[in-house]
Amino acid sequence: xxxxxxxxxxxxxxxxxxxxxxxxxxxxxxxxxxxxxxxxxxxxxxxxxxxxxxxxxxxxxxxxxxxxxxxxxxxxxxxxxxxxxxxxxxxxxxxxxxxxxxxxxxxxxxxxxxxxxxxxxxxxxxxxxxxxxxxxxxxxxxxxxxxxxxxxxxxxxxxxxxxxxxxxxxxxxxxxxxxxxxxxxxxxxxxxxxxxxxxxxxxxxxxxxxxxxxxxxxxxxxxxxxxxxxxxxx
Amino acid sequence: xxxxxxxxxxxxxxxxxxxxxxxxxxxxxxxxxxxxxxxxxxxxxxxxxxxxxxxxxxxxxxxxxxxxxxxxxxxxxxxxxxxxxxxxxxxxxxxxxxxxxxxxxxxxxxxxxxxxxxxxxxxxxxxxxxxxxxxxxxxxxxxxxxxxxxxxxxxxxxxxxxxxxxxxxxxxxxxxxxxxxxxxxxxxxxxxxxxxxxxxxxxxxxxxxxxxxxxxxxxxxxxxxxxxxxxxxxxxxxxxxxxxxxxxxxxxxxxxxxxxxxxxxxxxxxxxxxxxxxxxxxxxxxxxxxxxxxxxxxxxxxxxxxxxxxxxxxxxxxxxxxxxxxx
Numbered sequence: 001x002x003x004x005x006x007x008x009x010x011x012x013x014x015x016x017x018x019x020x021x022x023x024x025x026x027x028x029x030x031x032x033x034x035x036x037x038x039x040x041x042x043x044x045x046x047x048x049x050x051x052x053x054x055x056x057x058x059x060x061x062x063x064x065x066x067x068x069x070x071x072x073x074x075x076x077x078x079x080x081x082x083x084x085x086x087x088x089x090x091x092x093x094x095x096x097x098x099x100x101x102x103x104x105x106x107x108x109x110x111x112x113x114x115x116x117x118x119x120x121x122x123x124x125x126x127x128x129x130x131x132x133x134x135x136x137x138x139x140x141x142x143x144x145x146x147x148x149x150x151x152x153x154x155x156x157x158x159x160x161x162x163x164x165x166x167x168x169x170x171x172x173x174x175x176x177x178x179x180x181x182x183x184x185x186x187x188x189x190x191x192x193x194x195x196x197x198x199x200x201x202x203x204x205x206x207x208x209x210x211x212x213x214x215x216x217x218x219x220x221x222x223x224x225x226x227x228x229x230x231x232x233x234x
Numbered sequence: 235x236x237x238x239x240x241x242x243x244x245x246x247x248x249x250x251x252x253x254x255x256x257x258x259x260x261x262x263x264x265x266x267x268x269x270x271x272x273x274x275x276x277x278x279x280x281x282x283x284x285x286x287x288x289x290x291x292x293x294x295x296x297x298x299x300x301x302x303x304x305x306x307x308x309x310x311x312x313x314x315x316x317x318x319x320x321x322x323x324x325x326x327x328x329x330x331x332x333x334x335x336x337x338x339x340x341x342x343x344x345x346x347x348x349x350x351x352x353x354x355x356x357x358x359x360x361x362x363x364x365x366x367x368x369x370x371x372x373x374x375x376x377x378x379x380x381x382x383x384x385x386x387x388x389x390x391x392x393x394x395x396x397x398x399x400x401x402x403x404x405x406x407x408x409x410x411x412x413x414x415x416x417x418x419x420x421x422x423x424x425x426x427x428x429x430x431x432x433x434x435x436x437x438x439x440x441x442x443x444x445x446x447x448x449x450x451x452x453x454x455x456x457x458x459x460x461x462x463x464x465x466x467x468x469x470x471x472x473x474x475x476x477x478x479x480x481x482x483x484x485x486x487x488x489x490x491x492x493x494x495x496x497x498x499x500x501x502x503x504x505x506x507x508x509x510x511x512x513x514x515x516x517x518x519x520x521x522x523x524x525x526x527x528x529x530x531x532x533x534x535x536x537x538x539x540x541x542x543x544x545x546x547x548x549x550x551x552x553x554x555x556x557x558x559x560x561x
Contacts, residue, residue, distance in 0.1 A: 082432050
């Protein structure tokens with residue numbers, strides 16, 4: 001579904017990502033794990049068109065998307081849940097969600113998706129009329145994910161959702177991602193919390209200083225020496 | 235919800251409409267016309283800065299382009315200022331699109347600085363442009379008073395009516411944008427450009443729309459201002475003074491709200507017009523000193539402007555009421 005081939009990118013001519021290739025198949029939950037500064041966020045930004053590759057190709061359902069502007073990529077069915085949540089803090093939860101449905105025109109359709117999203121996130125339903133800034137960190141993260149779902153994406157890109165959440169909430173949000181994946185949405189998760197991310201992923205890639213140094217199924221990687229040594233201090 | 239937001243607005247508009255007839259004093263009527271022009275400019279500016287969050291310090295450019303376009307057409311070709319107003323709107327919109335597209339690549343303060351530079355560049359351009367009489371400015375030829383020539387010599391009421399209509403139009407446009415999808419998109423862009431992009435909003439295009447509408451409205455007021463004062467020169471039209479007045483009054487009243495510019499202009503314009511009347515030339519700037527002090531106070535205690543203070547008070551009262559109801 002998503003194919004990244006020999007991607008090189010970065011900011012203002014400072015290269016961050018070196019020759020990265022990976023793919024995500026339909027229905028999978030794929031993680032990219034790596035420590036701070038490995039370039040995880042940069043890869044997601046390149047996929048959703050917020051930055052351009054220096055070289056290499058990004059393909060979505062057979063179409064090259066690395067030359068398309070961000071807003072067109074969204075309408076193809078890729079939703080990006082940005083790092084640090086970025087909810088529209090002065091707007092109500094409902095308005096935040098409705099804005100997520102930007103690419104959908106029919107009001108009835110929007111209501112339908114809204115209902116589904118509230119099914120996954122009953123907590124947000126309770127807080128529908130509240131301003132987003134009054135939500136807790138975990139609820140804001142849920143709102144950001146829910147907003148991503150509002151565009152009926154085929155592929156959901158989730159960036160570092162554990163950031164600033166207490167461990168029990170991290171588990172909770174991970175559960176939700178699994179639930180989303182079960183509903184048939186492909187998920188690409190980028191995460192620093194290596195253990196949790198590997199446990200839930202179908203497949204995962206390990207990123208270090210801009211290069212992919214290993215990949216495999218989540219459980220394979222969990223037991224591999226490479227990951228143990230590098231990220232779990234064992 | 236919608237109803238309660240409209241009705242105070244209608245009351246305010248009706249009150250403004252009857253004011254010049256209740257107090258038929260020339261100075262007062264003059265003050266009202268200037269008030270309407272600046273409140274309208276504030277509404278226009280609010281679209282791009284209050285809603286979309288892109289601070290513009292260069293709205294004098296669009297105001298001036300509107301004034302110059304209609305004046306040149308009238309002065310050189312005797313074309314009615316009404317037609318001139320439409321042409322001015324078109325020119326200003328095009329200029330806005332052309333210059334702000336590259337500027338939108340800049341963020342935050344840098345965008346603000348760029349817009350300031352645009353107004354300054356426009357000023358220098360007009361100062362050294364002989365065809366538009368350069369720095370000497372243009373005295374608009376005085377003709378018989380008529381609606382077609384947008385000149386009225388015996389009474390200020392017709393000017394008031396025109397200013398009032400333009401003002402109402404700008405309120406309606408601001409209100410329409412605020413209540414519709416575009417308003418939400420602009421607010422989303424203001425809150426977080428990145429998040430707005432990540433949900434698929436073409437942020438550049440919407441910022442551009444907001445800027446173009448804003449410039450169009452500013453240009454219309456420019457034409458009216460020129461026809462009212464009957465003299466224009468680059469120094470008064472493209473001055474930082476005008477850009478800043480628009481900014482200040484909106485910020486004082488309340489950013490991102492259609493009432494903000496009305497409240498701000500209702501304070502600043504009487505202040506500046508009456509200090510000018512009382513102190514004459516020596517009083518120049520006193521209004522801005524007082525106004526500056528007000529801004530400092532508002533910025534320290536209530537950054538959302540006077541309107542924000544009101545809202546907060548209402549919320550506190552409501553909160554107290556809820557607490558009582560719960561107890």
